[in-house]
Amino acid sequence: MSMSERVGQLLMVGVSSGGVSQSDRAIVARTRAGSVILLGNSTAGMQPIRRVVSRVRDAAPSPEGVKVMLAADQEGGLVQRLRGAGFTPIPSATLQAKQSDARLRRNAFDWGRQLKSAGINANLAPVADVVPTSMVWVNQPIGQLRRGYGPSSKTVAAKVTAFTDGMTRAGIATAVKHFPGLGRVRGNTDYLTRVVDSTTTRRDDALAGFKAAVAADADMVMVSSAFYSKIDDEHRAAFSPMIIGEMLRKDLGFTGVVISDDMAAVAMRTLPPDERGLRFIRAGGDLLIIGDPSLATTMADAIKDEASDNPDFSLRVDESAARVVAMKARRGLTRC
16 A cells, blocks of 8 residues: 555544535545544435445545445444434443343344445444443433443443444444543543543453453444543543553553544644644554544644654554554455
């Protein structure tokens, strides 16, 4: 691959699930984005989503033998982006937790087959964050939205495993989130610049869901944009070599793709767009979610420029691109 193509493998650019605008098509093409995420809720059903997916694939100038990966947030409950004919309504994680592991595994397989039929390759789920009972109604990102499997680390681990297994059997890549956990915070990184977890430690019991996902061979782990003062009080998780390199890679033994949360979210706006991707990759991250496509070209150009000037950074880009392509190979998106 050329440098532009390698950098493109590190980008997951957001487009509307309701249709791809001409400007978004141009951005996907110019950045050579290797992955695209469908954003926004759609109730149009299977056939219209297939047409959107087809237009995205036509717009993406993929390297020879490597296809673009299409992703969606299909957790269930309030976070089910694709609905309508052909998509079964998915209950919230709070309700999924009441199902037996075997039933949840079967259901996740069915939900995954529906995504596969629509042309989607990756589901940015499941949520492995453990929300204490006392925090359910003050925890904005997970508890209030019923996105968690409950206050028990053991239960969360079991349900994360079942959901991941079902999706994997359906041929869908998974991204467990939000490492090392958003269950003990109050604010939401989508809307606040600084959200701090002052409780979680490096070897916390609340990491059980992430350990289970790694053991279940999850394709990706999404790193949160919050700060964890008892782990690394200087860097938010997405920019922390301690959290990505030491905790996730070494402690948990994860060898797959480390994916960011949305680089366009409010939490990330303390830095200019060109610096956000650089810090994530330097910290050991692999794949950037860019929910605002207007930022994608700036981020891609910054990564290419740094790789051209810095041999060590260029090797980091190569390493991450190789991980993404290996994941795609596992999901049938390569010919190599």
